Amino acid sequence: MTDIRVRIAPSPTGPLHLGTARTALFNFLFARHTGGTFIFRLEDTDQARSTEAFELDILEGMQWLGIRWDEGPGIGDEPERGAYGPYRQMQRLPRYAEAAAKLLAEDKAYYCYCSPEELEAERHRQEAAREPSRYNGRCAHLAAAERAAFDAEGRRPVIRFRIPERRVIAFDDIVRGHVEIDTNALGGDLVIVRSDGTPLYHFTVAVDDAAMAISHVIRGEDHLSNTPKHILLFEALGVPIPQFAHLPLILNPDRTKMSKRKSQTAVAAYRAEGFIPEAFVNYLALLGWSTGTEEEVLSEAELIERFNLSTVNSAGAVFDRERLIWLNGQWIRRLAADDLIDRLRPYVAGELAAGRIDWLPTDDEMHALMPIIQERLPTLASIGDLIGFIFRNDVDADVALLVPKRWDAATTATGLEAARATIAETGKGSWDAHGLEEPLRRLVEDRGWKAGDLFMAIRVAVTGRTATPPLFDTMVALGCGRTLARLDRAIEKLAGQATPNP
RNA sequence: GCCGCAUUCGUCUAGAGGCCCAGGACACAGCCCUCUCAAGGCUGAGAUCAUCGGUUCGAAUCCGAUAUGCGGUACCA
DSSP states (O other): OOOOEEEEOOOSSSSOBHHHHHHHHHHHHHHHHHTOEEEEOBOOOOTTTOOHHHHHHHHHHHHHHTOOOSBBOOSTTOOOBOTTOOOBGGGOHHHHHHHHHHHHHTTSEEEEOOOHHHHHHHHHHHHHTTOOOOOOOTTTTOOHHHHHHHHHHTOOOEEEEOOOSSOEEEEEETTTEEEEEEGGGGOSSEEEEOTTSOBOHHHHHHHHHHHTTOOEEEEEGGGGGGHHHHHHHHHHHTOOOOEEEEEOOEEOTTSSBOOTTTSOOBHHHHHHTTOOHHHHHHHHHTSSOOOSSSOOOOOHHHHHHHOOGGGOOSSOEEOOHHHHHHHHHHHHHHSOHHHHHHHHHHHHHHHHHTTSSSSOOOHHHHHHHHHHHGGGOSSGGGHHHHHGGGGSSOOOOOHHHHSOTTOOHHHHHHHHHHHHHHHHHHHTSOOSHHHHHHHHHHHHHHHTOOHHHHHHHHHHHHHSSSSOSOHHHHHHHHOHHHHHHHHHHHHHHHHHHHSOOO
C-alpha cells in the first residue's frame, strides 16, 4: 500500500474561509487517523489577488484551529518543513515551466494566440446560438509560419492542453461513488499557462499533487466537475492518479454555497467573537460528517479516532450558528478555570480599550468569579455583558427597572433602605455570599415581602440590569463599599421619583 | 444552454431491504429547579423519508423517470 499523503492548498486571495478550514480539517483528520502525512501548500499564482496579509491570516487561522501540517511553509521566521518543497507555488515556477515544455514537446499542449476579446466574442456567439461554450480549437494546429506571424504581430500566446473528444472519464469518488463525465463537457482545450507565463490552477494542482506524491485529493464538491481535467493532466504527465473525495459544500441559510455576502465566512471573525478552537473544530467536523453514534461533543483526539472519509455525507450542509454557539458553551464549561481566565484576558482588555469598563480585574478577582460565570458564557466576547458592571466606577440604574413589578417606588425605597442597613451590618463581619443571603432572607420574612421582589430591586440597584450572575456572589465581587454606594445612589433616585411630579 | 452532484423534522444528522407508522442534537414550547439570567432535568410539538413508477413477501434504504436545488462550465482558485 502506498503512503497516505493529503494536502490542503489554499490560495491567499482572501482571509481564511470557513470552507477552507473545514476541508483542511477533514484532510488533517484523515491523515492523523490513517497515520498519513498532512501537507500544506500555498497556491499563490493569482498574483493579482494574492497578498501577504491574507497569507498570514490563513497561516495564523490554521494554527489557531490546531490543524498542524507535517510539511509546508513555516510561520513567521520558522523554516518550511518537508522534503517536497518549496510549498509556495510562486517558488515552484520552474517546475511548471518544465512540465509545460514536456507537454508541448509531446504535442499534448500547444500555443494559442487567440486574444481575450476574440474568445469573448466566440463565447457570446455560442451563447446566442445556444451551443455549449467551449474553445473552438482555432489554434490547435497552427503551422510554424502562422505562429511566426502572430509572434510578429506582438501577440503573446497562452498554452493550451489538448482535451480529447468524446472520451468518458470515470473515477470512484470516496464520498460520492462512481462518477462519469464526458470530455466533451469540459469546454475544449484548457489554458494551462497565461500569456504572461504564469501557470493556472488546474495545471499547477496536477503538477504539484504529482510532485508531492499526493495519494488522496480531499476537497470541496465545487471541484467535482473539474476532476476529469486533472485526471487527463495526470495521464499526460505520466504520473499515477490519486484517489478523490469530494466534500459537501457549506451553505448559506438559503442553501447557496456559503459566501461572505450572505454569511460570516472569515475564521478570524469567529475567533474575535470568542468562539474557542475546540468548539469550532468540533462543529466543523460535524458539518457533513457524523460518528454514526449519538456523540456530539468530541475532542480533536476523539475526532481523529473516529474519523472515516467514506461516511462523509454527500449533501450540502447549512451553517447553523446557533448550534455552534451551543457547542462553544459546552466547551467553555469544560475548560479548567485558569485556562478560561487566560483565554478571557484579551477580551477583557478589549472591554477596557473600548471604554466599557474602567479598570482591569485581577486574576484573583477573575478566579473568584469563575464558578458563577463559566456556565453563563456562550462566547468569550460575552464576558463584558456578563460582568462588566463590576469593573465600572458606577452604574446608572433605570428607575423603571428598579421598581419590581409588584412594588411601587415608595415600597422599593423602603426595601432598599432596609436592605442597605442589613448589608452594611453584614459588611462589618464576613463578606461572603451565604453571610449576605441569610440576613436578607430574614428581612424579607419579617416584613412579609417576596424574596424575588427585594432581590430584584437590589440587583438592579447594584448592577444596573435585570439579568445577572447570582446576586449574593455578585455583591461579594463588588465589595461592601461599592455595593452600599450603588444602593445609596438608587435610593436617591427613587426619592427624586417619589416627589410628586404632575 | 450544456455537464455533474444532491434531496430524511426549521437546521445538523442517525439510517447500508424487515430492529423505523423513522432515532439523536440545536433551535422552539411547557414543566421542574430557582433571587434574575444561565446551566441542568423532564415533557411536548415538529419529517406523507422531494414526486411518480418499478424490483421485492417486504423499500427511507435498490433501479428508472420527473421535479427542485446546488455546483461547474475563466488567461480565478
